[in-house]
Amino acid sequence: MRRGSDTRLIHLGALLAAAAIALSFPSMAPSPYEITVGIAILNYAVLSTSWNFVGGFTGYISLGHGAFAGLGAYGTGLLVARAGLPPFAALFTAAALVALIAVPVGYAALRVRGASFVIVSIALVLILLLVFQSWASFTGGSRGLVVPRPFPGMLRAEHHRTFYFLFLALLAVTLSAWWVIDRSRFGMGLKAIREDEDKAQSLGIPTYSYKLVVFVVSAAFTALAGGLYALWFGDLDPVFQFSVLGGAYMVLMALLGGVRHLYGPLLGAVAVGYALEYAKVEYGDTPLHLVVAGLLLGVVVMFMPDGVIPAATALIGRFRRSGETSIREVTAAELRERREQPNRTEVKDGERSGT
Amino acid sequence: MSEAAPESEPAPSLATTGLTKAFGGVTALDSATVTFHHGKVNALIGPNGSGKTTFFNCVTGMIRPDAGRTAYRGRDLTGRPPHRIARAGIGRSFQLCRVFPxxxxxxxxxxxxxxxxxxxQLARxxxxxxxxxxxDxxxxxxxxxxxxxxAGRLSWGQQKLLELAGVLMSEPELILLDEPAGGVNPALVDRIGDLVRELNAEGRTFLIVEHNMDMVMSLSDHVVVFDRGRPIAQGPPQVIxxxxxVLGAYLGI
Structure with a gap:
């Protein structure tokens, strides 16, 4: 029990420290450029956390989440540019529309498991890419869609700063939603699906409805990230909005950090996002950033299939446990207590046999 | 609970009529019509490949039968998805024990x-x-x-007990156990047998598929024997x- 409240304090402290750094980052940044890197990383973090609603809870790996980001971006852009909606009304309307679209998409895609689901999700992105490229009269096609700025009078630096905080707020909301589901009974059902879907169903969990609901929630958050990006960046091109690569980045970041953890995708986004931006700046137009991403994916899959967070906790746990099992003085009271609960040693046996 | 029903006329629990399932050319279930008794320990036995597990999978909705109907206490469950059948009060274990590892x-x-x-749903x-x-x-x-x-680090026997605990947690009236004594040491077989007896005394109905004849004969009130996808005999263990x-089906006479 004591250790439980200790870790809770540590968590809270780490959370406050991270929040303080994130909030003060814009005022410490030497130039607006650093703020744009911050925005890019926050955008990745929201996307990856949104992806993790499906990937982390249910274990269904979607490579097609780029489609929902693209639809959110184009939906927002088109509602502002063509329908004249106020920017933030457009953002939420677009996310709601994407959630609606995600219902039939999920209905079809979630019928298949494993590799088939991955293929179906990729197909969705490629279809949308073709549609948005060919339907140039409406979407602007490959020439792009210019989205009017939401704050017309604002200077560029101030614009970046504002969007940095908007992305940070969206990240906070997305993380909170993931946290609520993670500790809920609904979340427990979703995790049961990840472990053994047939078994979950045999216990009475309506697996199909559960998957569909969380898929729609995931799509809606992804669309919000895409829409906010559209309002910030102001120029959309189908090739970048509907890219399999975008979806693959979300997967890579979540896997790198650890899909079973609230902060896994965020951590992955900071690492991968920074590496990508660095490679782009230093090596310009070469595809080196893709090599970096590929290498990272390789390292994760080979050495840390559960991500950085579990790998790190396992390492810490190893040090702690070695302290526990080494020979040391034991008081008679401790011995008596231990004898009264013979179970504790057995737990350790169980843990040891698995490691 | 079981005492309330007269010995001659036990209330029906799970019942199937003409249940049929073929995999390619192999008929796993051949128009199986069978009724199990509510409040009792029922056993389903038969040689390997006689359709016992297919029967389990059909009545729990894991696979769809080609023909025939399933009912539980008079309520039709044919073609329902597994979670609906679970919510109707039927819990099951799996042949190769399954937990969330x-x-x-x-x-x-x-x-x-x-x-x-x-x-x-959203409550903690x-x-x-x-x-x-x-x-508890x-x-x-x-x-x-x-x-x-x-859970994945537990021993096989502990996982079997855990699986049973999980099924019980979902509060079923009828519990289907697929080979509860499979791969388990003799002491644990006795233990599982005792648990089944206790849980039955508390009002839960059991349907057990099992190869351990000692367990079947000592535990069950009603035994159904399958051969080639259909019941060939049913009755109290002494009769079976x-x-x-039955001897013919097992010994190939």
Missing amino acids: RMTVLDNLLAAVRPHGLAG SGRREETERAR WLTRMGIEHLERAE QSDER
Whole structure:
């Protein structure tokens, strides 16, 4: 029990420290450029956390989440540019529309498991890419869609700063939603699906409805990230909005950090996002950033299939446990207590046999 | 509960009529019509490949029968998805025991809790009442000291007990056990047998597929024998033991 409240304090402290750094980052940044890197990383973090609603809870790996980001971006852009909606009304309307679209998409895609689901999700992105490229009269096609700025009078630096905080707020909301589901009974059902879907169903969990609901929630958050990006960046091109690569980045970041953890995708986004931006700046137009991403994916899959967070906790746990099992003085009271609960040693046996 | 029903006319529990399932050219279930008794320990036996597991999978909705109907206590369940059948009060274990391997033992049980309404869905998992109920089941199985261990790291026998605890947590009236004594040491076979007897005395109906004849004969009130996808004999264990058709099916005479 004591250790439980200790870790809770540590968590809270780490959370406050991270929040303080994130909030003060814009005022410490030497130039607006650093703020744009911050925005890019926050955008990745929201996307990856949104992806993790499906990937982390249910274990269904979607490579097609780029489609929902693209639809959110184009939906927002088109509602502002063509329908004249106020920017933030457009953002939420677009996310709601994407959630609606995600219902039939999920209905079809979630019928298949494993590799088939991955293929179906990729197909969705490629279809949308073709549609948005060919339907140039409406979407602007490959020439792009210019989205009017939401704050017309604002200077560029101030614009970046504002969007940095908007992305940070969206990240906070997305993380909170993931946290609520993670500790809920609904979340427990979703995790049961990840472990053994047939078994979950045999216990009475309506697996199909559960998957569909969380898929729609995931799509809606992804669309919000895409829409906010559209309002910030102001120029959309189908090739970048509907890219399999975008979806693959979300997967890579979540896997790198650890899909079973609230902060896994965020951590992955900071690492991968920074590496990508660095490679782009230093090596310009070469595809080196893709090599970096590929290498990272390789390292994760080979050495840390559960991500950085579990790998790190396992390492810490190893040090702690070695302290526990080494020979040391034991008081008679401790011995008596231990004898009264013979179970504790057995737990350790169980843990040891698995490691 | 079982005492209330007269011995001659037990109330029907699970019942099938003309249940048929073929895999390619192999007929696993051949128009099987069978009724199990409510409040009793029922056993389903038969040689390998006689369709016992296919029968389990059909009545629990895991696979769709080609023809025939399934009913539970008079209510038609044909073609329902597995979670609906579970919610109708039928729980099951799997032939090769299945737990959620990367969840803790306690979470394995908490995952079997059925929430109601949106508020229930989003409520925190593992509230006091649920956790206490889960711990009670773990204590009953004798694995309460493992509640924080990862389920996949338990021994085979412990996993079998955990699977049963999980099924019980979902509060079924009828429990289908597919080879509860499979791959388990003799002491644990006795233990599982005792548990079944106790749980039956508390009002739960059992249907057990099992190859361990000692267990079947000592435990069950009603035995159904399958051969080539259909029942060839049924009755109390004493009668079944001396039935010529049963001996023929097992020994190939």
